[in-house]
Amino acid sequence: MVAAPIFGYLGDRFNRKVILSCGIFFWSIVTLSSSFIGKKYYWLFVLSRGLVGIGESSYSSISPTIIGDLFTNNKRTIMLSVFYLAIPLGSGLGYILGAGAKDAAGDWHWALRVSPPLGITAGALILLFVPEPKRGSADQMGGCMRARTSWICDMKALAKNRSYVFSSLASASVSFATGAFGMWIPIYLTRAQVVQKTVDDCTTDVCSSTDSFIFGAITCVTGLLGVVIGAATTRFCRQRTERADPLVCAVSMLGSAIFICLIFVVAKKNIAGAYVCIFIGETLLFVNWAITADILMFVVIPTRRATAVAFQSFISHLLGDAGSPYLIGQISDSLQKSYTTSALWKFLSLGYALMLCPFIIVLGGMFFLATALFFLDDREKAEKHGIHLNIVVKLSTKLKECFQRRINAGALETPVSMHSTVE
Numbered sequence: 001m002v003a004a005p006i007f008g009y010l011g012d013r014f015n016r017k018v019i020l021s022c023g024i025f026f027w028s029i030v031t032l033s034s035s036f037i038g039k040k041y042y043w044l045f046v047l048s049r050g051l052v053g054i055g056e057s058s059y060s061s062i063s064p065t066i067i068g069d070l071f072t073n074n075k076r077t078i079m080l081s082v083f084y085l086a087i088p089l090g091s092g093l094g095y096i097l098g099a100g101a102k103d104a105a106g107d108w109h110w111a112l113r114v115s116p117p118l119g120i121t122a123g124a125l126i127l128l129f130v131p132e133p134k135r136g137s138a139d140q141m142g143g144c145m146r147a148r149t150s151w152i153c154d155m156k157a158l159a160k161n162r163s164y165v166f167s168s169l170a171s172a173s174v175s176f177a178t179g180a181f182g183m184w185i186p187i188y189l190t191r192a193q194v195v196q197k198t199v200d201d202c203t204t205d206v207c208s209s210t211d212s213f214i215f216g217a218i219t220c221v222t223g224l225l226g227v228v229i230g231a232a233t234t235r236f237c238r239q240r241t242e243r244a245d246p247l248v249c250a251v252s253m254l255g256s257a258i259f260i261c262l263i264f265v266v267a268k269k270n271i272a273g274a275y276v277c278i279f280i281g282e283t284l285l286f287v288n289w290a291i292t293a294d295i296l297m298f299v300v301i302p303t304r305r306a307t308a309v310a311f312q313s314f315i316s317h318l319l320g321d322a323g324s325p326y327l328i329g330q331i332s333d334s335l336q337k338s339y340t341t342s343a344l345w346k347f348l349s350l351g352y353a354l355m356l357c358p359f360i361i362v363l364g365g366m367f368f369l370a371t372a373l374f375f376l377d378d379r380e381k382a383e384k385h386g387i388h389l390n391i392v393v394k395l396s397t398k399l400k401e402c403f404q405r406r407i408n409a410g411a412l413e414t415p416v417s418m419h420s421t422v423e
Helices: 004-011 016-034 039-070 073-084 086-105 108-113 116-129 151-160 162-195 211-237 244-266 271-286 288-299 302-321 324-337 343-354 356-409 415-422
Strands: none
Touching: 004 016, 004 039, 004 302, 016 039, 016 108, 016 116, 039 073, 039 288, 039 302, 073 086, 073 211, 073 288, 086 108, 086 211, 151 162, 151 302, 162 211, 162 244, 162 271, 162 288, 162 302, 162 324, 162 343, 162 356, 211 244, 211 271, 211 288, 244 271, 244 288, 244 343, 244 356, 271 288, 288 302, 288 356, 302 324, 324 343, 324 356, 343 356
């Protein structure tokens, strides 16, 4: 979270491919190393998890901007959708492979040894084969994106960009819910089965449960469906309204809140019904992932996109998943202390705490509706900025050619006068 703005600054000014590849190598090596840390050095383990986040922030801040410079309009929406499939797919596979490695070895440390070889391979492939496009090349601004404003100027412009601010707050709402669900839903469903007396309460260090596998599989499938549905729906709705992107996000989030509320109604009696509600609720929640990135590409100029993505990530983590699992756990613990501890109350207290999530999701839907109000104005401003830059570059080129001809003809004595006048 803290490192993201740093990589956003670097991503707008230096070779993006090298930065994100190094970030992948770094977090893969740190993840593997952390799996060998013993109990006596718990502080070092916590530190290593923080270092993993630093590596991840380099990738998440920069990679969408490369896609933004390779494609535009509907094609960019599709490609961003393909890219953002990695979030739910990777998260779901993490539950499945991590839980499988833990159960097979009888040691949770092995869950941290699955992904590093895959990460190092991906980093090498990016370094060798992914192109480094010119900033703004897909937007026909590749020739005028060399001039960059200061970081302070960039931040002022982003703070005044209402579509960017509201969509970032909406993204934080999604992050709040997904962070809390990833931590607590498998535990919540296990407690529901204990209440229904279909499984025994686990009191050992390593508990074998199918809930992590099932939740992981649902996350994979719903992530795929959500991103695909989001891309297809947005393309269809753009034919009817230019505000399609934020409106699709708003409707999907409000619909998601309904089904997520139903999880806590159904789970006490029917686990299968709870899984159905999770499936529909997560699908609707994941609809907006790629679209949110596409909104940013529309309303932010190319030389500020890495900074914009980074600060959107910072806001999403700060107000979202950096604190939501802890907050839900604290609320649940506080409720448990109010009554005699029992399996039923442990289940209910966690459910009551998780009910905060649908309210946050509704708030996110409201933020997307606010984004829709300002989307067209902010998109037009970004486009005009690019047009103005194009005019400036063309005039500058003509001036340089004119001065060069005069120098060649002897009308001007040195090239210094040409450069100083043009600047």
